[in-house]
Amino acid sequence: VTHMFAPGNNELTVQEGEILTLTNQSIGSGWVEARNSRGNVGLVPEDYIEVKTILIISFVFVISLLYLEHIMGEVGPVWLYPQIQLDCVVADPKKGSKMYGLKSYIEYQITPNTTNRPVNHRYKHFDWLYERLVEKFACALPIPCLPDKQVTGRFEEEFIKMRMERLQGWMSRMCRHPVISNSDVFQLFLNYRDEKEWKLGKRKAEKDEIVGVKIFSNIDPELPELDPAQVEQKYEMYSQFTRSMDNSVKELLAVGHLHWKRCTGPLQKEYRQIGKAFQNLSSVFNTSAYPREYTLKEALTATGKTYEEIAEIVAGQPKKDLHFLMETNHEYKGLLGCFPDTIAVHKAAIDKVKEADHLVVMNKISQQDKLIMEKNLSTMSYALQAEMNHFHSNRIYDYNRLVQFYLEEQVKFYETIAEKLKKALGQYTTM
Amino acid sequence: VTHMFAPGNNELTVQEGEILTLTNQSIGSGWVEARNSRGNVGLVPEDYIEVKTILIISFVFVISLLYLEHIMGEVGPVWLYPQIQLDCVVADPKKGSKMYGLKSYIEYQITPNTTNRPVNHRYKHFDWLYERLVEKFACALPIPCLPDKQVTGRFEEEFIKMRMERLQGWMSRMCRHPVISNSDVFQLFLNYRDEKEWKLGKRKAEKDEIVGVKIFSNIDPELPELDPAQVEQKYEMYSQFTRSMDNSVKELLAVGHLHWKRCTGPLQKEYRQIGKAFQNLSSVFNTSAYPREYTLKEALTATGKTYEEIAEIVAGQPKKDLHFLMETNHEYKGLLGCFPDTIAVHKAAIDKVKEADHLVVMNKISQQDKLIMEKNLSTMSYALQAEMNHFHSNRIYDYNRLVQFYLEEQVKFYETIAEKLKKALGQYTTM
Numbered sequence: 001v002t003h004m005f006a007p008g009n010n011e012l013t014v015q016e017g018e019i020l021t022l023t024n025q026s027i028g029s030g031w032v033e034a035r036n037s038r039g040n041v042g043l044v045p046e047d048y049i050e051v052k053t054i055l056i057i058s059f060v061f062v063i064s065l066l067y068l069e070h071i072m073g074e075v076g077p078v079w080l081y082p083q084i085q086l087d088c089v090v091a092d093p094k095k096g097s098k099m100y101g102l103k104s105y106i107e108y109q110i111t112p113n114t115t116n117r118p119v120n121h122r123y124k125h126f127d128w129l130y131e132r133l134v135e136k137f138a139c140a141l142p143i144p145c146l147p148d149k150q151v152t153g154r155f156e157e158e159f160i161k162m163r164m165e166r167l168q169g170w171m172s173r174m175c176r177h178p179v180i181s182n183s184d185v186f187q188l189f190l191n192y193r194d195e196k197e198w199k200l201g202k203r204k205a206e207k208d209e210i211v212g213v214k215i216f217s218n219i220d221p222e223l224p225e226l227d228p229a230q231v232e233q234k235y236e237m238y239s240q241f242t243r244s245m246d247n248s249v250k251e252l253l254a255v256g257h258l259h260w261k262r263c264t265g266p267l268q269k270e271y272r273q274i275g276k277a278f279q280n281l282s283s284v285f286n287t288s289a290y291p292r293e294y295t296l297k298e299a300l301t302a303t304g305k306t307y308e309e310i311a312e313i314v315a316g317q318p319k320k321d322l323h324f325l326m327e328t329n330h331e332y333k334g335l336l337g338c339f340p341d342t343i344a345v346h347k348a349a350i351d352k353v354k355e356a357d358h359l360v361v362m363n364k365i366s367q368q369d370k371l372i373m374e375k376n377l378s379t380m381s382y383a384l385q386a387e388m389n390h391f392h393s394n395r396i397y398d399y400n401r402l403v404q405f406y407l408e409e410q411v412k413f414y415e416t417i418a419e420k421l422k423k424a425l426g427q428y429t430t431m
Numbered sequence: 432v433t434h435m436f437a438p439g440n441n442e443l444t445v446q447e448g449e450i451l452t453l454t455n456q457s458i459g460s461g462w463v464e465a466r467n468s469r470g471n472v473g474l475v476p477e478d479y480i481e482v483k484t485i486l487i488i489s490f491v492f493v494i495s496l497l498y499l500e501h502i503m504g505e506v507g508p509v510w511l512y513p514q515i516q517l518d519c520v521v522a523d524p525k526k527g528s529k530m531y532g533l534k535s536y537i538e539y540q541i542t543p544n545t546t547n548r549p550v551n552h553r554y555k556h557f558d559w560l561y562e563r564l565v566e567k568f569a570c571a572l573p574i575p576c577l578p579d580k581q582v583t584g585r586f587e588e589e590f591i592k593m594r595m596e597r598l599q600g601w602m603s604r605m606c607r608h609p610v611i612s613n614s615d616v617f618q619l620f621l622n623y624r625d626e627k628e629w630k631l632g633k634r635k636a637e638k639d640e641i642v643g644v645k646i647f648s649n650i651d652p653e654l655p656e657l658d659p660a661q662v663e664q665k666y667e668m669y670s671q672f673t674r675s676m677d678n679s680v681k682e683l684l685a686v687g688h689l690h691w692k693r694c695t696g697p698l699q700k701e702y703r704q705i706g707k708a709f710q711n712l713s714s715v716f717n718t719s720a721y722p723r724e725y726t727l728k729e730a731l732t733a734t735g736k737t738y739e740e741i742a743e744i745v746a747g748q749p750k751k752d753l754h755f756l757m758e759t760n761h762e763y764k765g766l767l768g769c770f771p772d773t774i775a776v777h778k779a780a781i782d783k784v785k786e787a788d789h790l791v792v793m794n795k796i797s798q799q800d801k802l803i804m805e806k807n808l809s810t811m812s813y814a815l816q817a818e819m820n821h822f823h824s825n826r827i828y829d830y831n832r833l834v835q836f837y838l839e840e841q842v843k844f845y846e847t848i849a850e851k852l853k854k855a856l857g858q859y860t861t862m
Contacts, residue, residue, distance in 0.1 A: 075721065075722060237720065240718070241715070241718055241719055244715045244718065245712075245715045245716075247711075247715075248708070248711045248712045248714075248715045249712075251707075251708045251711060252708045252709075252712065255701065255704040255705050255708050256705075258701060258704070259701055259705065262697065262698075262701060266693065266697075267693075270686065270689060270690055270693060273686040273689070274686050274687075274690065276682075277679070277682045277683045277686050278683075278834070280678075280679045280682060281676075281679045281680075281683065281830070283679075284672070284675045284676045284678075284679045285676075285826075285827075285830075287671070287672055287675065288672055288823055289668065290506065290820070290823040290824075290827070291506060292827065293823075293827060295831075296827050296830060296831050299831070299834070300830070300834065303834055303838065389721070392719055392721040392724075393721075395716075396716075396721070396723065396724060396727050399712070399716075399727060399731070400726075400727050400730070400859055400860060403709070403730070403731065403734055403859065404856065404859040404861070407734065407852050407853075407855055407856040407859070408856060410852050411849050411852045411853050411856060414845045414846070414848045414849035414852065415845070415846075415849045417845045418842050418845035418846045418849060421838050421841050421842045421845065422838075422842050424838055425835065425838040425839060425842060428831055428834065428835040428838070429831060430835070
């Protein structure tokens, strides 16, 4: 829907869903002044817009924007998401070697959807990227761990496949993050054109000085300051939430692991035994030399074979459904494990602000220092809130998809077994 | 279909399926002489009849009959089955007491379908009946054991219900047996009119002298004698069959027991844990203070509850399907356990006949004795063959019904779970 608010009269033409930058909030009479994406400035009625704090992806400054949308509920500050979602495909693991074959390694091909041009990386490059992201962002953003390092058996096909799948999961999550995916180091990783560009970029990234708490240092003068007490309360909530979700995820992983082991172990064995028992009975019946035995004998054999098939279906099922549930929860476990440290950085900033009055009295810091500290806290708080909102929205999406997929596969599983048993049942005579 | 074979010409009118008694097998030219159930004697074309040895239920003599049936294959000697199958209902267990309440017991009501008049019996009366049947028939017929005696907890409702069910199974099997069900002692047990008749009948049964091998002593002069070597071969087959079926039944019982324990133990627990894990995740998500959480939260709760329901379905399933399979196999285990002793009696008779020539030479027995022994062996062999055919036909019926029922319940089980999961799945949003 296009709304034209009498453009001749200094009013702006806007589309539903369009993002506007607030240029003057104090026009009054129900109007605000804003700039649209084409650079035009004009008036927009307050009723038609939703004010949202969107954190610009450069991350070093925060800006207040208007968001024209009727339905969306208010979630507080959010990152500014790019129009096109970055993603990449990790594929085609190849064995490479160095030093005349003395050292060999696995190289993965990563193709971003933006350039569609593949780049190659070894696990150790992913690890280097991870280190850079932690160094730069871990104060503000939880950076989930890479899939585990493994030394022995790392060339085994099964392991390579699993690692690739996990690297894909990690990369997709990083791509989905508007701050991380837009950072120089991440862009370098995905888009370098040659070895020279890669090496230069690497050196530059390693020398990056805007890392850690420094990323909060450029302060947006436009944003309203937040009350430290309220901020503290919010952090307490985030802390509690991520802790209890961490426990819940661990519980799911534990029971999933148990169930996996049961399906591929005792249950498979048991269904095989049931299958064997029916087939043995059939063999015995076959030796009776009694006529009219044929139908029952055949039906019992079919029943036995069906249970043997069920044994394999049961044992194969976790790979089909539980696997995805476990992998995603595993990923979330890693992600949730990062929150305490990230939140601790923010809590330390609150403590510092709390101390500030006392420090001013003691002449340890100036009044100006104190104001900067308070402003800093607000910036950090906006960032953490945006990050939590990012986390929540991803979490809802991921878990919805995850459990939905799990249930779909479970339904298929039970239906397949029911079908197979029905077929076996059809072999019996109704007497 | 009624066949009239020119009745004016000494030919008999017979119905399809009618049982005829062979009066003269040596008419020649494709004809035999037979008597129908109305006592008329006449000629019947050999092509239209199936010669079958049917063992008359009085059991002390064996008679050759003609059986007019086109489809039925040849199974050798069979018992003569009554037109109406005897059956009974064991129900309504009541606590009774004796000696001014010092001794209490459970009395069951048994109602035969013939009189529809209930009689009461305690477990010890069943036991008395069992002892009589063993004494009289165990040489020729395997008499399956009664359900176990149990001293402690025998008034517990669960135990009484189980015992009643097993007594019902035992009684039904006895009723189905044409020789046992027609015996005086069994008829007394089902039909006595008062305490006096019961006590008199009991005394008479306990004094019965035609027991053990004596039941074979009245010899039918009409039946062709059987070759001891062929008889021995048959016994060897019976022996092998019952032994291997015994093993197979024990295997089914063992795996059934294992599966039962798994369903009511670890599997139930595990599905409950899965249910709890989903519900806990839902509770955690509920504390996020993030909007648009509601649908997922509700869906996760529904998923958790569904798995909790599945836990109870899984734990309750063995009672629904495995129970019947186990009970019947348990019964067969008891029955099969009787065969070695029964067959041993028959094998001893073969050994005796094998020795006979030697004994005649040694003047230990007369030539007449030897002929009687051989005739005796034939009679016994007809009886055992009839019994094996009875066993086979019941076995085929029982196992067909048994596994059919088990599979039907298993199909329902898997379909129910699939349905429940589908319902839970319906709560998720497709994003």
